[in-house]
Amino acid sequence: xxxxxxxxxxxxxxxxxxxxxxxxxxxxxxxxxxxxxxxxxxxxxxxxxxxxxxxxxxxxxxxxxxxxxxxxxxxxxxxxxxxxxxxxxxxxxxxxxxxxxxxxxxxxxxxxxxxxxxxxxxxxxxxxxxxxxxxxxxxxxxxxxxxxxxxxxxxxxxxxxxxxxxxxxxxxxxxxxxxxxxxxxxx
Amino acid sequence: xxxxxxxxxxxxxxxxxxxxxxxxxxxxxxxxxxxxxxxxxxxxxxxxxxxxxxxxxxxxxxxxxxxxxxxxxxxxxxxxxxxxxxxxxxxxxxxxxxxxxxxxxxxxxxxxxxxxxxxxxxxxxxxxxxxxxxxxxxxxxxxxxxxxxxxxxxxxxxxxxxxxxxxxxxxxxxxxxxxxxxxxxxxxxxxxxxxxxxxxxxxxxxxxxxxxxxxxxxxxxxxxxxxxxxxxxxxxxxxxxxxxxxxxxxxxxxxxxxxxxxxxxxxxxxxxxxxxxxxxxxxxxxxxxxxxxxxxxxxxxxxxxxxxxxxxxxxxxxxxxxxxxxxxxxxxxxxxxxxxxxxxxxxxxxxxxxxxxxxxxxxxxxxxxxxxxxxxxxxxxxxxxxxxxxxxxxxxxxxxxxxxxxxxxxxxxxxxxxxxxxxxxxxxxxxxxxxxxxxxxxxxxxxxxxxxxxxxxxxxxxxxxxxxxxxxxxxxxxxxxxxxxxxxxxxxxxxxxxxxxxxxxxxxxxxxxxxxxxxxxxxxxxxxxxxxxxxxxxxxxxxxxxxxxxxxxxxxxxxxxxxxxxxxxxxxxxxxxxxxxxxxxxxxxxxxxxxxxxxxxxxxxxxxxxxxxxxxxxxxxxxxxxxxxxxxxxxxxxxxxxxxxxxxxxxxxxxxxxxxxxxxxxxxxxxxxxxxxxxxxxxxxxxxxxxxxxxxxxxxxxxxxxxxxxxxxxxxxxxxxxxxxxxxxxxxxxxxxxxxxx
Numbered sequence: 001x002x003x004x005x006x007x008x009x010x011x012x013x014x015x016x017x018x019x020x021x022x023x024x025x026x027x028x029x030x031x032x033x034x035x036x037x038x039x040x041x042x043x044x045x046x047x048x049x050x051x052x053x054x055x056x057x058x059x060x061x062x063x064x065x066x067x068x069x070x071x072x073x074x075x076x077x078x079x080x081x082x083x084x085x086x087x088x089x090x091x092x093x094x095x096x097x098x099x100x101x102x103x104x105x106x107x108x109x110x111x112x113x114x115x116x117x118x119x120x121x122x123x124x125x126x127x128x129x130x131x132x133x134x135x136x137x138x139x140x141x142x143x144x145x146x147x148x149x150x151x152x153x154x155x156x157x158x159x160x161x162x163x164x165x166x167x168x169x170x171x172x173x174x175x176x177x178x179x180x181x182x183x184x185x186x187x
Numbered sequence: 188x189x190x191x192x193x194x195x196x197x198x199x200x201x202x203x204x205x206x207x208x209x210x211x212x213x214x215x216x217x218x219x220x221x222x223x224x225x226x227x228x229x230x231x232x233x234x235x236x237x238x239x240x241x242x243x244x245x246x247x248x249x250x251x252x253x254x255x256x257x258x259x260x261x262x263x264x265x266x267x268x269x270x271x272x273x274x275x276x277x278x279x280x281x282x283x284x285x286x287x288x289x290x291x292x293x294x295x296x297x298x299x300x301x302x303x304x305x306x307x308x309x310x311x312x313x314x315x316x317x318x319x320x321x322x323x324x325x326x327x328x329x330x331x332x333x334x335x336x337x338x339x340x341x342x343x344x345x346x347x348x349x350x351x352x353x354x355x356x357x358x359x360x361x362x363x364x365x366x367x368x369x370x371x372x373x374x375x376x377x378x379x380x381x382x383x384x385x386x387x388x389x390x391x392x393x394x395x396x397x398x399x400x401x402x403x404x405x406x407x408x409x410x411x412x413x414x415x416x417x418x419x420x421x422x423x424x425x426x427x428x429x430x431x432x433x434x435x436x437x438x439x440x441x442x443x444x445x446x447x448x449x450x451x452x453x454x455x456x457x458x459x460x461x462x463x464x465x466x467x468x469x470x471x472x473x474x475x476x477x478x479x480x481x482x483x484x485x486x487x488x489x490x491x492x493x494x495x496x497x498x499x500x501x502x503x504x505x506x507x508x509x510x511x512x513x514x515x516x517x518x519x520x521x522x523x524x525x526x527x528x529x530x531x532x533x534x535x536x537x538x539x540x541x542x543x544x545x546x547x548x549x550x551x552x553x554x555x556x557x558x559x560x561x562x563x564x565x566x567x568x569x570x571x572x573x574x575x576x577x578x579x580x581x582x583x584x585x586x587x588x589x590x591x592x593x594x595x596x597x598x599x600x601x602x603x604x605x606x607x608x609x610x611x612x613x614x615x616x617x618x619x620x621x622x623x624x625x626x627x628x629x630x631x632x633x634x635x636x637x638x639x640x641x642x643x644x645x646x647x648x649x650x651x652x653x654x655x656x657x658x659x660x661x662x663x664x665x666x667x668x669x670x671x672x673x674x675x676x677x678x679x680x681x682x683x684x685x686x687x688x689x690x691x692x693x694x695x696x697x698x699x700x701x702x703x704x705x706x707x708x709x710x711x712x713x714x715x716x717x718x719x720x721x722x723x724x725x726x727x728x729x730x731x732x733x734x735x736x737x738x739x740x741x742x743x744x745x746x747x748x749x750x751x752x753x754x755x756x757x758x759x760x761x762x763x764x765x766x767x768x769x770x771x772x773x774x775x776x777x778x779x780x781x782x783x784x785x786x787x788x789x790x791x792x793x794x795x796x797x798x799x800x801x802x803x804x805x806x807x808x809x810x811x812x813x814x815x816x817x818x819x820x821x822x823x824x825x826x827x828x829x830x831x832x833x834x835x836x837x838x839x840x841x842x843x844x845x846x847x848x849x850x851x852x853x854x855x856x857x858x859x860x861x862x863x864x865x866x867x868x869x870x871x872x873x874x875x876x877x878x879x880x881x882x883x884x885x886x887x888x889x890x891x892x893x894x895x896x897x898x899x900x901x902x903x904x905x906x907x908x909x910x911x912x913x914x915x916x917x918x919x920x921x922x923x924x925x926x927x928x929x
Contacts, residue, residue: 025785
């Protein structure tokens, strides 16, 4: 398994103009209301920094941020602690978690996410460098998962080639996909 | 099995530094097994720059109630009241702020992989990253060490990052370039045995001239200003300055300290501070209190006496031969900016962010960072820009910005366009918009009010008004600290603020104390005056009233400092009338939350700060290190490396003996023979190291192994010495305890 440090970003379709203070309040409320086994710790405001994390919910097992990287706002889920299972299982679990959070935000705020486009990052330059070898190592697991996720629709996965970057795939599927649909399709 | 950074970077990390990081990793393991005391471990990690962070006591106020944060580590702690799994801050030392492009890339990578993708430039030219898990720190340190960066002594009771004027070498007013001297002193004092027993931290700064602000030498424990005397270089040297709750201006130590005396004098000052500085009362343990207590004349006398008895060290002058090797070379030839089309906003940016170097045809470009923050992507791309225009001539500044030196004038527009692409071309560097703030309540356990929240608000408001601002106030400095400890350097700002609170209408309301008229120039020559506490939400109005009044009522060419002195506290109080009022909660609840937060304000999230470190005596600290060596010897034994196990166990015994000897003979050399003989004479023959039941048995372990010639390192032999080392260290602790009782 290359790594458990997997990040997934889904992009906003609606709700780009929501003020950072609103995200801050929402994430803070999540900490208050949280009763899961995972630990949510703090909220950080980085809205003064362009093209970075706007508002960040820090947890022990994972972080969640409203993320503006590459000037494309979305929800970034960043897994920090191992979640059990092999790479395919961890990947599936991360995508499920990201979709679940997107769905929760769609319920609580005036936002919508595009399910047909996502960014996958392996946040571990040592075990998952940005190389074709890493791509080959995860290809089968990824293809199988994307096939299920998008119900067999055509999917393009493009690797960012800049060597300094982490292993990053930009994934696009044909058709309209909501995060709710993706959740239904996940194994 | 997955790869690991230790193996991956083995050839890139100097052996001694790699060994230090390995030791720290072993200490983490020992702590998890309950083999190190919380206080000792806290100071150990602090001296590696591994710092606590808000909420690390395992609780957080959510706006209504304080809730427990149920970390999986349960009852495991990494310091008193500091939960193991709670994320912390990693401080990274950047001596004189000097960065290379390779270092910038690694910093970007580690912030991305272990932190939140944000790098924060501090007011001491350090870099901090937050939300770090302690178990990631050894790898993080290895990756930094592979590009020549250390985190050693970034926190704790130690020599902190040595700062220097970021314009050194290119400045018009400097006497000479202080960079190689600051580098030499930083390297010399790093991990120096005479700097391991302080009651508090020790901060050093260098400045190339007396009149500018850049070095801020007056507010440092030790400050050096470049001087030439009879054609020879040297330093006007100050000692005992500092901010904090009780600011002190540094006192003149020497009008001219020649370079060959720089290192030994600093060492002698450290020895006097270690010996006579306060260790119990943390609030009075900085050297400024010692200098004030003794008087500068007596302090100088003691340092000079100390200097005479110190054993000669070739390192004192060895660096002088390397001074000429320090040359900063431009990447591009100097050429004027001829006829290149300028983007619309270029001139405004160039006016504040470009400084013409002393060297014709070159400029310094300042990358103005909001609140000192930069993303990993920006940092990585900025490294590419630096490679394109200047190579490795980059520095972090105490105003929380980054500068590129040696930009050819012909490249300035092109550089600006490239910075715009990265959204790093904000104008206003070094002006009223360029607000400085410590981390405050965002991440610091001591923070009372939100310094960053206020700074962000002021930056936004002032940037919008920038074009309308009167020239008289455009270059004002605003500096904000979250509490009285002055990490935001509020004492030396025109408009300074530090966080406090007031109980009003049954609620705790965030406030800032207003500190006016501090002097940034002349190396922070004078400190501002406290004018009273104002609710946080009224601070923008404070700035507006004060600056408007100054613009309207100042006398011809009257500085802001002179104006504040002239009108006095009474007039300022009148000017701020009404702003101290807080409306009832029902009428305006916004006063009861802080800037940049949505929760109702509380002091309940504050914790015990780690700025002061833990007072752990040198012997305790060194004996703890011996335990780590003993632990490592057990690991070697388990792994079947009997020779390493034997030698490491002996080294643990030897270092324990040395730790005890140092209580009587500070300069005991590293030589094993000398240590053993000194130990025999001072501790064994005197029966100080003497077990009431076993007599000299444990001491004899050391003597035997020292004399032993081993033909073959068998498991039995190694095992015996590993066991003996553990017993020897136990006895060393008992001996030290007995000495302290007596």
